[in-house]
Amino acid sequence: MSATSARPSHAAQPSGSAFIVKKALISALVALVLFSLMIGVRTEAGPQGGLIYWTRFGDLAALVGTVFGGSIIVELLRQWWGPVDKDSIVPKPVQSAISFAGRWLAPALLVFAVLVPVIFYDQRYILDLSILVLTYVMLGWGLNVVVGLAGLLDLGYVAFYAVGAYSYALLATNFGLSFWVCLPLAGILAAFWGVLLGFPVLRLRGDYLAIVTLAFGEIIRLVIINWQSLTGGPNGVSGIPRPTMFGIPLDNSDNGLAARLGIEFSPTHRLVFLFYLILAMALLTNWVTIRLRRLPIGRAWEALREDEVACRALGINTTTTKLTAFATGAMFGGFAGAFFATRQGFISPESFTFQESALVLAIVVLGGMGSQLGVALSALAMIGGFELFRGFDQYRMLVFGIAMVLLMIWRPRGLIGHRAPTVYLERNQSISSDLVKEGHG
Amino acid sequence: MSGDPILSVDRLMMRFGGIVAVNELSFSAERRKITALIGPNGAGKTTVFNCITGFYRPSGGAIRLSHDDGRSIQLERLNDFRISKQAKVARTFQNIRLFPGMTALENLMVAQHNALMRASGLTVLGLLGLPSWREAEKRAIDLARAWLDRVGLLDRADDAAGNLPYGDQRRLEIARAMCTEPALLCLDEPAAGLNARESGGLNELLLSIRNEQGTSILLIEHDMSVVMEISDHVVVMDYGVKIAEGTPQAVRDDPKVIAAYLGADEEEAIAVMESGT
Numbered sequence: 023m024s025a026t027s028a029r030p031s032h033a034a035q036p037s038g039s040a041f042i043v044k045k046a047l048i049s050a051l052v053a054l055v056l057f058s059l060m061i062g063v064r065t066e067a068g069p070q071g072g073l074i075y076w077t078r079f080g081d082l083a084a085l086v087g088t089v090f091g092g093s094i095i096v097e098l099l100r101q102w103w104g105p106v107d108k109d110s111i112v113p114k115p116v117q118s119a120i121s122f123a124g125r126w127l128a129p130a131l132l133v134f135a136v137l138v139p140v141i142f143y144d145q146r147y148i149l150d151l152s153i154l155v156l157t158y159v160m161l162g163w164g165l166n167v168v169v170g171l172a173g174l175l176d177l178g179y180v181a182f183y184a185v186g187a188y189s190y191a192l193l194a195t196n197f198g199l200s201f202w203v204c205l206p207l208a209g210i211l212a213a214f215w216g217v218l219l220g221f222p223v224l225r226l227r228g229d230y231l232a233i234v235t236l237a238f239g240e241i242i243r244l245v246i247i248n249w250q251s252l253t254g255g256p257n258g259v260s261g262i263p264r265p266t267m268f269g270i271p272l273d274n275s276d277n278g279l280a281a282r283l284g285i286e287f288s289p290t291h292r293l294v295f296l297f298y299l300i301l302a303m304a305l306l307t308n309w310v311t312i313r314l315r316r317l318p319i320g321r322a323w324e325a326l327r328e329d330e331v332a333c334r335a336l337g338i339n340t341t342t343t344k345l346t347a348f349a350t351g352a353m354f355g356g357f358a359g360a361f362f363a364t365r366q367g368f369i370s371p372e373s374f375t376f377q378e379s380a381l382v383l384a385i386v387v388l389g390g391m392g393s394q395l396g397v398a399l400s401a402l403a404m405i406g407g408f409e410l411f412r413g414f415d416q417y418r419m420l421v422f423g424i425a426m427v428l429l430m431i432w433r434p435r436g437l438i439g440h441r442a443p444t445v446y447l448e449r450n451q452s453i454s455s456d457l458v459k460e461g462h463g
Numbered sequence: 464m465s466g467d468p469i470l471s472v473d474r475l476m477m478r479f480g481g482i483v484a485v486n487e488l489s490f491s492a493e494r495r496k497i498t499a500l501i502g503p504n505g506a507g508k509t510t511v512f513n514c515i516t517g518f519y520r521p522s523g524g525a526i527r528l529s530h531d532d533g534r535s536i537q538l539e540r541l542n543d544f545r546i547s548k549q550a551k552v553a554r555t556f557q558n559i560r561l562f563p564g565m566t567a568l569e570n571l572m573v574a575q576h577n578a579l580m581r582a583s584g585l586t587v588l589g590l591l592g593l594p595s596w597r598e599a600e601k602r603a604i605d606l607a608r609a610w611l612d613r614v615g616l617l618d619r620a621d622d623a624a625g626n627l628p629y630g631d632q633r634r635l636e637i638a639r640a641m642c643t644e645p646a647l648l649c650l651d652e653p654a655a656g657l658n659a660r661e662s663g664g665l666n667e668l669l670l671s672i673r674n675e676q677g678t679s680i681l682l683i684e685h686d687m688s689v690v691m692e693i694s695d696h697v698v699v700m701d702y703g704v705k706i707a708e709g710t711p712q713a714v715r716d717d718p719k720v721i722a723a724y725l726g727a728d729e730e731e732a733i734a735v736m737e738s739g740t
C-alpha cells in the first residue's frame with residue numbers, strides 16, 4: 023500500500039564518513055579505468071606511419087585524484103544542503119517566496135523582455151542572443167506540454183522543429199507563400215507528424231518511449247538528408263524569404279519599411295522585428311499552455327502523468343489524450359521551426375541533430391517539469407549562461423557541466439519543482455515536488 | 464432474488480495461462496442494492512472486478528449491464544475507458560489510485576472529464592473562454608464541492624491528494640468515482656486499513672449513496688462487520704467459483720462458507736463467525 027509505506031527518512035540514509043570514502047573510492051576506480059586509456063596512454067601516428075605512444079601518468083593521477091576529492095565534496099555538499107523539498111508540505115517561507123516570485127518575477131521578466139530592444143538597440147550581439155534565448159524558451163514551453171504535463175519522455179522533439187523549418191522553407195521557396203500563410207501550415211504539418219509519431223508509441227512507456235522518439239528524430243533527419251530532390255539533402259535550402267511586416271519588407275529597397283517611414287535604413291530594424299516576433303510567438307505558446315492546463319484536456323494530461331490506470335477507470339480516452347499532447351507540443355515546435363528558418367534564411371540538416379533535442383529536454387528538466395516560469399529561467403540560464411562562460415575558453419564546457427551538476431544536487435526536481443494547482447476553493451497553495459509524479463513514459 | 468438486476472454475470476471465465484482465476488462464475492447484482500463479493504485471499508474477486516470494468520478481457524462468458532431506461536450493454540465487448548464513459552460503471556482500487564500530485568478538488572474535476580470535455584466544445588470554446596464554458600466549469604466545481612462535503616473533506620479540498628491520511632484517501636477515491644455519476648459503483652476493499660470509527664463512517668456513506676443517489680453498489684470486502692451491516696446480498700467465491708450466495712445471515716451460517724474460510728485463514732473464519740454473535 024503506497025500511502026502507508028514510510029518514506030525513507032533522512033536518518034536512514036547512509037551518511038557516515040566510511041560511506042563517503044567508499045563512494046569516492048568507487049568513483050576514483052571508475053575514473054582510473056576510463057581515463058587510463060583516454061589520458062594515461064596517448065597514441066599518434068608517427069612520421070613513418072608507425073604508431074608512436076607516450077604515457078602521461080602524472081595527468082592521470084591528477085585527474086583520478088580530482089575525481090576522488092570531487093566525489094567527497096559533492097557528497098558533503100549533498101548532505102549539507104540535504105535534499106530540498108524533503109517535507110511533503112511546502113514550508114511557509116518557501117510558499118510565500120514562491121507566490122511572491124510567481125506574482126512579481128514573471129511580470130518583471132516580461133517587462134524586461136519587452137524593453138530589451140530599447141535598452142540594447144546598439145548591441146547587435148545581445149539582440150541576436152536574446153532572439154536565440156527566446157527561441158529556446160518557446161521550444162522549452164512546447165516540449166513542456168509533452169514531458170512536463172503529460173509525462174511522456176520525448177527525445178526526438180527536434181523532429182518537429184525540423185518539420186516546421188522545412189515546411190516554411192519549401193513552401194516559401196517553391197510556391198512563394200508568405201511567412202504569415204506558412205506559419206500556421208508549418209504548425210499543422212508538425213502537429214500531423216506529432217500524431218504520426220504518437221500512434222506507434224502509444225503502448226510504450228518509459229525507456230522504450232524515449233528510445234523510439236529518439237529514433238524518430240533521427241529518421242526525420244535522415245529523410246531530410248537523403249530526399250535530395252525535395253530538401254536539397256545535406257546542402258540544405260537557401261534563399262528562404264525574410265519575414266515581412268504584414269507585406270512591408272524590412273530591407274533598404276524603395277518600398278521597404280525604412281523608406282516608407284522616411285527614416286534611415288538599418289539592419290537592426292529587422293533584428294528588432296524578429297525579436298518581437300519570437301517574443302509574441304513564445305508568449306502565445308505560454309498563454310495557450312496556461313489556458314489548456316485549466317481545461318479538461320490539460321487536467322487529463324496531468325492526470326495521465328500521475329496515474330494512467332486511474333484515468334482509464336474514470337472514462338478518459340488515454341489514446342486521444344496522449345495524441346493531443348504530442349500534437350500540441352509538436353505544433354509549437356513547428357512554429358518555432360518556421361521562425362528559425364525565416365531568421366536564418368538558410369537551413370540544413372545539421373541544425374536538427376539529437377544534440378538539439380537533448381538541449382531542449384535539459385531546459386525542461388532543469389527548469390522543473392511542468393513549470394512555465396522555471397522553463398523560461400532555465401532557457402535563459404542555459405543559452406545565456408553558455409555565452410557567459412565564453413571567457414573560460416576551453417574550460418567552458420567543464421564549468422557549465424559542473425554548474426549543472428551542482429544545480430541538480432541542490433534542486434533535484436529542477437529550478438521550480440513545485441506544482442501550482444489549476445483550480446482551488448480557498449487556498450491556492452503549491453504542491454510539493456515529491457508528491458508530483460514524473461510520468462512513466 | 465427478485466428479477467431486476469443491474470448487472471448479470473453469466474458463466475464468466477478468466478484464465479491466465481494455466482491458472483483459472485475465475486471459473487464459470489454466475490451472479491447478479493440488484494438495482495439500487497448493495498451486493499457484496501467475498502471470499503478468501505486469492506479467490507478471484509479482484510479479477511472479477513477487472514473483467515467487469517474492462518481491465519481484463521474475459522476468456523469466456525457474458526457480463527450484461529441493464530440501465531434504468533432499459534438500455535442494456537454487454538460489458539465484455541466494451542473495453543477500457545468506454546466502460547466508465549458509456550456504461551457508467553465506476554470503480555475504486557484495492558491499492559488506492561488517486562492522482563497524488565493533484566489536489567483533492569482537482570481529482571474530482573478530472574473525474575468529470577467527459578462532461579467537461581463536451582462543455583468545452585472539445586477545448587475550442589474553453590480556450591476562448593466563452594460564458595457557456597465558464598458556467599459548466601462552475602457547475603463542475605459545485606458538484607466536486609458537494610462530494611467533498613459528503614465525504615467530509617471540504618476543508619482539505621486544496622491539499623494534495625497524496626498528502627491526505629489513508630482513510631481520507633479511501634473516501635476521496637469513492638467521491639472521485641461518484642463524480643463520474645455512475646449507475647454501478649464497484650468498490651474493491653473500501654474498508655481495508657480503516658479503523659473502527661472510520662469504517663462506521665464508510666458504512667453510512669455507502670448506505671447514503673445507495674439511498675440518495677440510487678446507485679447500485681458492488682463491493683469486495685474482507686471486513687465482515689461492513690459486509691454484514693450494509694449488504695443486501697452476498698456472493699461468496701473460493702478458487703474462482705461461487706460457493707454460496709444469499710442474505711448476509713444465510714451466508715454467515717452456511718457450512719461451506721465457514722469451511723472455505725477455515726481452509727484459507729483461521730482468523731478470517733473466526734471473524735465471519737463472530738460477526739454473527
Ligand SMILES: Nc1ncnc2c1ncn2[C@@H]1O[C@H](COP(=O)(O)OP(=O)(O)OP(=O)(O)O)[C@@H](O)[C@H]1O
Pocket residue numbers: 479482484502503504505506507508509510511557
Ligand atoms: N494478471 C494476472 N496474471 C496472472 N495471474 C493473475 C493475474 N491477476 C490475478 N491472478 C491470479 O488470479 C488469482 C485471483 O487473484 P485476485 O487478485 O482476483 O484475488 P482476490 O480474491 O482479489 O484476492 P485478495 O483478497 O488477496 O485481493 C490469484 O491466484 C492471482 O495470482
Ligand SMILES: [Mg+2]
Pocket residue numbers: 508509510557
Ligand atoms: Mg483483491
